[in-house]
Amino acid sequence: MKRVLLKLSGELLGNANGKGLSLASIKKIAEHISRIKTKKEIQLAIVVGGGNILRGKEFSGTDFNGAVADSMGMIGTVINGLALQEALEKTGTPARLMTSIRMEPSAEFYIRKKAIAYLESGNVVIFSGGTGNPFFTTDSAAVLRACETDCSLILKATHVDGIYDRDPKKHGKKAKLYKEITYKEALAKDLRIMDSTAFALAWREGKQIIVFNEKNLSAIPDILEGKKIGTLVK
Numbered sequence: 001m002k003r004v005l006l007k008l009s010g011e012l013l014g015n016a017n018g019k020g021l022s023l024a025s026i027k028k029i030a031e032h033i034s035r036i037k038t039k040k041e042i043q044l045a046i047v048v049g050g051g052n053i054l055r056g057k058e059f060s061g062t063d064f065n066g067a068v069a070d071s072m073g074m075i076g077t078v079i080n081g082l083a084l085q086e087a088l089e090k091t092g093t094p095a096r097l098m099t100s101i102r103m104e105p106s107a108e109f110y111i112r113k114k115a116i117a118y119l120e121s122g123n124v125v126i127f128s129g130g131t132g133n134p135f136f137t138t139d140s141a142a143v144l145r146a147c148e149t150d151c152s153l154i155l156k157a158t159h160v161d162g163i164y165d166r167d168p169k170k171h172g173k174k175a176k177l178y179k180e181i182t183y184k185e186a187l188a189k190d191l192r193i194m195d196s197t198a199f200a201l202a203w204r205e206g207k208q209i210i211v212f213n214e215k216n217l218s219a220i221p222d223i224l225e226g227k228k229i230g231t232l233v234k
Contacts (some may be wrong), residue, residue, distance in 0.1 A: 010050045054073050157212060
């Protein structure tokens with residue numbers, strides 16, 4: 001059975017402006033995930049960001065301590081994880097929330113073997129709290145957890161259709177969408193769809209990443225069948 005990790009941005013759980021928490025958005029995401037589990041016999045892990053609540057980098061350039069700011073952002077991902085777990089369980093999809101920061105009884109502390117056992121028993125496992133350390137993004141946390149739990153594929157949902165040679169929001173149709181790209185090319189061209197630490201780890205561990213538009217969550221079963229949606233990084 002294929003084991004897959006899905007990386008979701010915190011903004012996806014937010015309101016129209018990507019901020020706060022939208023119950024309608026959270027419910028919609030949970031329904032998509034529930035249908036994916038119904039259509040495909042996969043073991044699914046999720047890492048969710050916290051940008052809808054707080055990003056540590058929002059304090060950069062100020063006298064606010066960066067480690068503290070990042071810790072606040074990591075706690076924000078736990079809030080999102082709790083909301084997503086609750087919404088998934090409402091759909092009848094069993095879900096476990098694990099966090100890299102101890103905060104029982106709200107969330108279970110991450111233990112690798114326990115996470116794998118939950119995945120094997122059919123639970124969607126939500127990893128929150130980032131890596132548990134400041135100065136690392138949730139992209140890095142996603143790749144780290146995918147490596148630790150032996151996921152065969154990482155799916156990164158983002159605001160655009162994949163990886164472009166330049167910013168499509170600035171350059172419009174002049175921006176070229178890559179269907180496939182290697183890690184070496186992505187790093188050499190400084191294509192910042194994921195941070196370089198995450199890319200380097202995925203490259204070293206031989207993980208494939210598919211970057212796709214978050215509007216296409218319902219197309220994940222097609223992606224898993226090999227349909228070319230988004231950009232494959234290999």
